[in-house]
Structure formats: C-alpha cells, structure tokens
Amino acid sequence: MTFPSLQKMSLARREALAGYAFIVPWIIGFLVFTIGPMLASLYFSFTKYNIVDPPQWVGLANYERAFSGIWDAIRTGDPRQFQDPLFWKALQVTIYYASIALPLNIAFSFLLAVMLNQKMRGINIWRTIYFLPSIIAGVAVTILWVRILNPRVGVLNPFLKDVLGIQNPPGWLSDPEWAIPALVIMSLWSVGGSMIIYLAGLQGVPTDLYDAAKVDGANAWQRFWNVTFPMMTPVLFYNLVLGMVATFQYFTQVYVATSNSIGGLGGPQHSTLFYNIYLYQNAFRYFDMGYASTLAWILFVIILILTALIFRSSDAWVYYEGQLRGRV
C-alpha cells in the first residue's frame, strides 16, 4: 500500500510519520483517559459537584475544608479543631501504616532475596513457595486472613495462646490499636512480590566484583556490605518509591477486611481509614465529586513531593554503577 504523497516525502519524514502513527493508540488514550480527566478533576476540585446537577464553582472552598483548622489543631493539640478531622485521620493512618509496613517489607524482602540468591539444591522450590502469595493477592487472600486473624474462630490466637503462652492475644482487626499491625502482617505474607525484584537485582551484580573482593581477602559479611549492598541501593530506592506510592493507594485489603465488619469501612473507630478509602467514600458513597477530586489532587501533590524527596535524598545513599561519587 503506497500513497503518492508518501513517496515524495523525504525518508526521514516518512520514518517520523510512521513512528507517530504507531503510537496513536497511546496518544488517544493519554488524551482521553489521562490528561483530559486530570484537567477535569482539577476543575472539579474547585466545584461542588454531585454528578446529577452541573458543577458549581466554589473557588478554594474544598481546599479550605481539608486544611482549615490546622493551626488551631496544632496550637491546642485537639483534632476537633480541624474542619475535616477525617481527612487528617486518613493521612495519619496512611503514614502510620507506611512507617511500619515499608521498613519491614524492605528488610524482609531484601534478606529473603539474599538468602534465595545462594546456589543451593532445591533453591527453586523455596523461591516458588515465597513468591506464591504475591500472585494471588486480592480478595480471596484478604478473606482468608480475616478468618485467620479472627479472635473468636481464627487459628492465630489459639496458636499464640497455647503455643507461645501469650495470655491476652490482641483482637487484631476488631481492635483499633491492632488493626494496622494486622494489615502489616497480611502484607508481610506477600513479601515475595518485592523479593523477586531484589532477586533480579542481585543476579545482576557482576560476579567479578565478588571475585575481586575475595582476592582482597574480604569475608562473606564484608562482601555483602561492600559489594552487594551498594550495588543494590538503586533497587532498594525503586522499591521505596513504589512502596510509598502504593501505600497512598492501598484499598482492596482494607475494603475487604473492614466493609463487612461491625466497625464498618475504615473501622473500627476509623483506625483503618486509609487515604484512598476516604477518597472512595467521598466519591462513590457520598457522591461528593468536588471534594473527592480535591482529595485526589492533594494525593497527587503528596506523591510528587514524596517522590522528589526520595529522589533528592537518594544522592546520599544510592549508588549507580559507573557514577563517580564524592568528586568536588
């Protein structure tokens, strides 16, 4: 199939045109499903909008609703001073979860990857076992964990009581104090997902670096600390950024674990009111699309800031091969 006009064109122009033609599906998708909706939700964030009636411009009212009262709340230490205490509760829950789950996840998955990177018999069986939970993550697994953690009929508490001798095992998801730790335990079970990324990174570490270290008389620990760890920092960094972003979008596990419980979605006592749960409630339960859009944009800005912070701090600890550090 040739067009006369195409024949007359220069080779370079024809190539460029063909290139653009092939990416048309993405360009359409980007306009219709990404940039267009982003601009629209930015607009909605300045409106009152319930889908049925046309959006009504309210200026900064939605942003005020989220942030106002912050000074009084800080001054008096009383969260009731916030105009929307739940927004702050959601931020607090999300950051609290991230501050426990992310370090534990990174530590466990990294150590696991180091162990699974050894040349041993049957290593593939271990890798398979540890990776298995991460491919079935979702509703079924959460339902399973809700049963396991159930203080009355679950298997965990009898085990804690009878085998480990813990007298008053926690109520887990039904206890506001223990709901977040329960979710952390659930997430640690599926640690294999990030483990496999570290494993891939470990296998990318050139063996001659280890050989050189061995020649220099480094022992196993020194080889780990001076070769493996620095070579792995980019992957650690990558998982840290993705982990932060994922925590702010954490949804399915909380929804499945809490929406059928007595405490209700985000319960008990808002102890699992994650940011994304609160956003969902505003958008699809209360149909307060204006405020939900505001929350979405605040989320977007938070993720941008976090990513920028992690990127900036990474100079100090992330080592990229072929990059000279410490040069003035």
Added chain:
Amino acid sequence: MRGCITKVSSEAECSVRKASDFVSRIFGSVSGHDLLLKGITTLILASGSILILIPFLYMISTSLKDPAQIRSDSTSLLPRKQKTAEVNGTLEPLYQVTLDGQVHEYALIKNAPGGLGQFVDPARPDLIYELKINEQKQLYRWDIHWENYPEAISAMPFWRYLGNTLIVTFVGMAGMLFSCSLVAYGFSRFRARWLNLLFLLLLSTIMLPSQVRLIPVYILFQRLGWVDTLLPLIVPQFFANAYDVFLLRQFFMTIPLELDDAAKIDGANPLQILLYIILPQARPALVSVGIFHFLYAWNDFYEPLIFLHSRENWTLAVGLQTFDALYTVNTHLIMAVSVLMIVPPILLFFFSQKIFTQGVVFTGIKG
C-alpha cells in the same frame, strides 16, 4: 564419586563417603564456613516457608470441613472428625490408650473430676479404666466434604461471575497486547523529533495515581451509558498503558536492527516488519506481559467495584467479597470459592514459571 562399586572400600568407609557425598550434593561446596551458612539459610527458609504455607493449608482444609468441624475443631489444619465407637448404644470418642506398655483403642464414656476419664474397650464395655484424659491421644478420621464446592458454586452466580471475569481478562488482554505492541514498536524503531519527549511523558504516567483521573473517567463512562457494563474495564486496554509499553519496548530494543533492514530490502513496510519480524522474536516478552495482565485483571477489585453495580455484571473478585458479606457464617463455602479463585493464577504460574521468572527479572531491571 560414583557410589560404592569398588570392592576395596569397606562398608563403613562406604557409608561415610555416601553421607559426605550426599551433603556435598545438597550444599554444593563443602568448606566448613560455607556449609554452616547454607545450613542456617536452609533452616530459616524452611521455617519461613511453613509460615507461608499454613494459610494456604488452612484455606484448603477449611473449604473441606463441615460447619460442625469448623466450630469444634477450628484450629486443625486437616479436615477430620473424632473417631468414635458405639458403646451401649451411644457413640463415644475413641482414644489411643497405653496400658502396661500395650496400645489399645478405647472409648471415653464419662469425664471424671481431676482431669480423669472413664475408658472402656468398645468390645467389652463392662471393664472401666480410669485414666488421665490429656495423657491419652484422641483418635481422628478423615472427614472430607467435597460437596462444599458444588454447594458454594450454586449458592452464588458463580458461572456468571467467572464468565464476566474471563471476558474482562482475555478481551482486555487482547486489547492490551494489540495496542501496546504497536506503541512499543513506534517508540523503539523510529526516529522522530518528539518521540523521545513523548516517551518520557509516557513513563511519567507510571507514577501517576489513578485517583486523579478516576472521577472524570467515571463521569465520562456514565455519560456514555457504560457504567454497570464490562466496557469501562475493557475499552481502556485498547489504548496502551505505560507499564506494558515500557516492558515491550525494552525487549524490542534487543532485537537486532539488521533483521528489519533485511526485511526492508525485501520490500516490507513497517507494519509487515512488526508482524513478521518483531512480534515472532518478542514472543517471550509478549507472553510474560500477557501473564502479568491476566494476574492483574483476575485479581483486580478496585475498578470492578466502582464500575459494576448490579449483581449479574460482577466479576469474581467483587462477587466473592459480597458472598463473604452475605454468607459470613458459612466459612466453609466462602473458603471453597476462595480456593476456586486462586487456582487459575497458581496453575498459570506453575505452567509458565520459566517465562514468568524471566519476565519478572526483566521487570526488575527497570529499577
């Protein structure tokens, strides 16, 4: 070492050599320090894997129990019932009783104070032994309730949910593979002024939280009358996504350009080069991207929850969650459906493990 065929080796020597041979085969090298390290590693990995596997076991065993077993024997990881025997017309639990060094199967007929119990031989119920109950071992028999599965399937529109899930998964996968290969090809094989900038733009959308675009997209689909149909879950797949385009592009870049040039000389146009040169070469990448999409679509809960409202349009993930709410007390049925839901991903994983791990390794590189 090839076993112990040589006649010179004595039997003792032979067994020692066999043992050390075995150890060295398990642990590779046998330098003392390494051996210790590997021994400890194996120990940690083994105990950790028990923690990983117990929830699976619990899920499967609970799906095969009946409600009475779940109530009375909830912590058991096996679907079992007490073994009983008829004594004087009533069924009594059987225990393994050790009397004067001999093992008997006796029934417990009565509890006595002080943790004692009255045991009898079911064959001779007149002779009563008073023994400490917790020193005897209770006997169990298998009691597997396969019928939980058909019961669970008929308690919910299972086939309907499965059908919806398969449509969303596979039609979406086709759309994703189609659009992402085109776009990845465009980004990997052509030189044009804006292409690099556009590629960066594409990459930046990986970090974009979907919530910033979700509400207007929802409203758009609502205006189109697509909310509460499967279309919002399928149609966007036909417009490529950053993640899969990136993976495919990286793979396409590794295919030698000489192949394209040869085809060009033979008069192939760019589309033909994609179809006959690039795609056949990129099969491993296409398969792993397809598998990832399957797992994503099969397990996805967020978007189906938002876009699908009426019962008959749900996918398995949403259906199972609601089933859990409606049938809370029927743990055995819920676990049966949960098992059914995790079987396809696990089967897929085992059958494609090699490609899968390659794909993951490939994904890992992008860090």
